[in-house]
Amino acid sequence: MSKKPVKGEYIETDTGNKVSRRSQIIGTTNIILGGKTVIQAEVIIRGDLLRTYPASNPSDKQGNTVAVAIGRYCFFSRGCELRPPGKLYKGQFSHYPLKIADHVFVGPSSIIEAALIGSHVNIGANVVVGKFAIIKDYVRILDGSVVPPNMVIPSFSVVAGRPARVVGEIAEGELDGMDLREVYRGVGNA
Amino acid sequence: MSSKRASTMPAPPKPPTSLASSLTIAEHASLTGTHLITLGSNTVVHPRAKFSSAHAPITVGSNCIICERSSIGFQSEASPNERQGVVIQNDVVIEVGAVVEAKTVGEGTVIEVQAKIGKGAVLGKHCKIGPQCEIVEGETVPDFTVVYGNGMRRLDNSGVEDLKLKMVARQIEVLKRLIPSNPAKFQ
C-alpha cells in the first residue's frame, strides 16, 4: 500500500489535527476542526456549501460562515466525504451546517450528509448517511448501511441495512472502546 | 485519484466540448476523452465530477446537477446502437459518487449517492434510483420508477414532479452562487 509517500503523509496543525496532503478540502475557511482530528487521503469536505438562508446582507455575511464543524479526536478514513445537507425551506433552497462532535469515526468511502452527529459515533465503510439525519451519542452504523434522510438515531443504537434501521443496542462494556484517543496516537508520518 | 498528481503530468488532450454560456462548472471537475462533451444551460457541475468521453460522446441537458465524484460516460467500447453515447436529459440530478453509463437518463430523474447505472441502460422520466442501488447493463426502467433498498422497485404515484423540478431549479440558483465557475479551462 502506498500509505506513506516520501514527504510525510500528514500535515499537523497547531491544534494537533493530522490532515493528509492528499485530502480534498474545499472551502477551508468555512470548516472548523476542534483539534486532534485525523483526515486521511482523498477525503472530501465541502466547506463551500454555505448556508444561504436567511438571505443576509453582504455586510453581516460573516455571521454564518461555518459549513462544517468538527470536534476533537475524530477520524475520517480514506475516501469518505462530509457534505452539508441542503433543503427547501419557505420556498428557499439552502444548505445547513453539518455538525460533528467528538470521537467520531467515519469509515472509508462513506458519504455523510447528516445535520448532526453526536460523540462516540462509529460509522463503518461504504455507508451513506442521508440528508438531515441526526445521530446521537454512542451509535454504531455497520458497513454498507444507507441511513435514510431525516432519520433520528437515538443513543446506544446499532444500525444497519438499506434503509437503515436499529438492529441492536450498544452494550455497557462497549462504551469505553468507542474512545478514539488511541487511534489518533497511532496516526503519524513515521 | 489525486489532482496534484495529475497536474504534474503533461495534461491529457482536452476533449472537444460544447458548453452553454450559463453553465456552472467547477475548476476541479474533470473532462477527459476524445468524443464531444455537451453541457447544457444552467447545469451545475461540482468539483471532482468526472466526465469521460473516451468511448462515446456525452450530452447533458439543461438544469442538471452533477455532483462530486460522480462518473459520467462509457467505460468500455460502445456497441453500434450506443454510438450517441450517454444522453442526460433536462433537470436530472446525479448525486455524489454515482456511476452513470446509461444510454438515456430521462427528464427529472434523480440518481442518488453511489448508485450505478449499467452501460446502455435507459432510465425513464422522473425516476429515482436510490443510494447504492444498481441498474444492470441494457435495462430499461419505465417512467416514475423508484428503485430503493436492495433493488426493490415501485411506481411513484404522488404526482409532485412539478414541485421536485422547482426544487432542483432553486438548488441550482444557490449552487451557482456558491461554486466558482471556470468554463474557460475546458474549452
Added chain:
Amino acid sequence: MTSFTPYTYFLCPCTDTSTSTRNLGDSPSAESEENSDDERTFDPRAARSNYSLYPLEHLLYCEDCHQIRCPRCVLDEIVTWYCPNCLFEVPSSTVKSEGNRCTRSCFQCPICVAPLSVSSLEAPPEGLGAELASGQNGPFVLNCAYCMWSSKEIEIQFDKPNGIFAQLAKIKNGGEPIITAKDRRKDREERGKRHFSGSSAAEEYQESEAPITLDPNERLDPESQFSNLKAFYQTQMAESSPVSALGFTGDYGYGSPGALSRIMGLYTGGSFADKKSKSKSGTMREARDALEGLQIDPLSSSEAITKLSTEGWESTASCAQRHEQTTHTPFISDLRPIAYLLRTKRSKRCKTCRHILSKPESKVQTTRFRIRLVALNYIPSIIIKPLQPTLLTASTLLTPLKPVQFLLTFKNPLFDAVKVTLATPAKTPGRFPTKVTVLCPQFEVGANTDVWDEALRDNNTKSSLSGEKRRTKAEASEGQHQAEAGKVWERGRNWVSVVVEVVPPSLRIDGSEWLKSEEMKRDGEEVRDGEDVVEIPVFVRVEWEGEAGGEESGLGGGGKDKEVREKRELAYWCVLGLGKVALD
C-alpha cells in the same frame, strides 16, 4: 469471505453452574466436583453454544456474587420510555393507557420503514418537518424521502402539521372518516336508552346533538370491530351474570370480585360455579350485526381476487410490510403509516442476588450511567495476534496441517496481580480437529494502575513502544524458534503475552478411508458453514487476592484484624476464533 478478524468469546457461567466462583476456603468439597467437570471439553460448535457466548464487552459483573453476568442472567427493568424519533419521554402511565407507540407525529414509511416527514403539498416533498414552523397552509401529507411514498397514495391528507397521530386515527385509507370509539359508545348508549326507557330519552338526545346513525351492515375497520365486539360481549356478560356486572364497566374486568370468583369457579369447578349458575338470569347470545361487531363479508375474498387479477402482484404487500402493520393488510393500498414503537432505557439486576449491575440516568438525552459494572473491568481481556505479522494478515487463510503460532495477550484490569491458568484440549472437538498447544499455560499478570499513570505513560509512548519493538526484534534475530515452552513471550505492566501453537486441520474429506474419523463418515461429505474456522475452546482460571467484599469487611473488620484480603477465583470457558483454513 476471505477477510477474518480474530475474536474472543466468553462463555457465561450461568449456562454451567458447576464452574461458578467461590472463596477457596469456604467450600473444599466443591473442588472434587469441579475436577470431574473439567474432564468435559466445551464444544464451541455445539448447537447450544451460540446462545451463551458473548464478546467481553457484552458481559456485566456482579460484585456481590463475584460472577460474570450475561444478558441471559440479568433482569431488565425499564427506567424510561421514549420515542426513538422525537426523543420525547413518555410517562409509563401514558404507555399503559395509549400503548407503546409514539402518539405525536412520528411515523415510519409502510413501504420501506424509513422515517416519514410532514410536508405541505405546496412545497416540494424533500422539505423536512421544518414546514411545521413556517405556518404554511395545508393540506399536509406524510412522505418518505427514501422511497418517495406519500400518504397521498392512500388518499390521506391532514389539516394541521402537528398531532398527526390523532388526525390519522380519524381517517381511513381512502380519506373517509373513521367513526371514533367515543361516537360509537354514544350510539350504543343511545340504543340502550331507547331499549330501556322508550323513545323519550332518544328524542331528548336528538335535541341536544344530532346523533350519528350507524349502519348495521357497515364495513368496520379492525379497531372499531374489536371495540364493538368488546362492548357487546361486556354487556352480554353483565346482563347474564349480575354479580359480575360491577366489574365490567371499563376494562376486561378481571380485577372485580365477581369476575375473580367466576374465574376461580372455572378452575376449581367447585362451589363458586354452583353459586354462580343459580344467579345466572339469562343465556348469552352471539353478535348479530356490525353494531355488535359481527362482520359477515362473503364478498371480501372475491373482491381480493378481482383486485389481484386487475392490479397484479405489484399491488400486494410484502411479508415484511405486513409484519409491521397491526392489522391484516393484503394490499399496498391497505398499508398505513407505522407509528414509531417506543424504546426504553433499562437498568439491569443480577438474577441471583438482585443487586443492580447497570443503571442509566433516566433522562433520554443523557448518556451517563449511575452504575455500570462491566466485566471488562474485572476479568482479563484476551487479544489474539499472529506471531509472524508478515505472514498472516486479516485476509490470509491458514494452511492446513502447517503449525502456526499466535500471541495471546492477557490484559489485567484489576488493581491486584492475578494468576492465570489456561487449559485447552489437545484436539478441538468437531469433525476437523485442530491440534492446540499452549506453550505457557500458567503465568502471572501484574496489577493495573491508576488512570493518571496511563496518562503519564502517554508522554513516553513513543519511546516505550520503540523499546518494546526493539526487544521483539532482537529476540527475533537471536533465534528462529524462540517461543519456548513454559516461558512467557512478552510482559508489560499489566499484561502478558503467551504463545499458542495450532495445527489447523485439513478440510479434505475425500482422503483415504483410514484417515476419516467416525464422525466424518457419519456426517457426509460437505464442509458445512463455519467448519473452516479454527475455533479453540480455552478454559481460563483466574486467581487473585483481593479485598474482601464490602459487607464482610464491615462486619468482620474488628475480628479479622489485618486479614481483609481474601483469595478469589474465577473460572470460565473462552472461545478463540483464530482464522479460516484454506481448502486444499
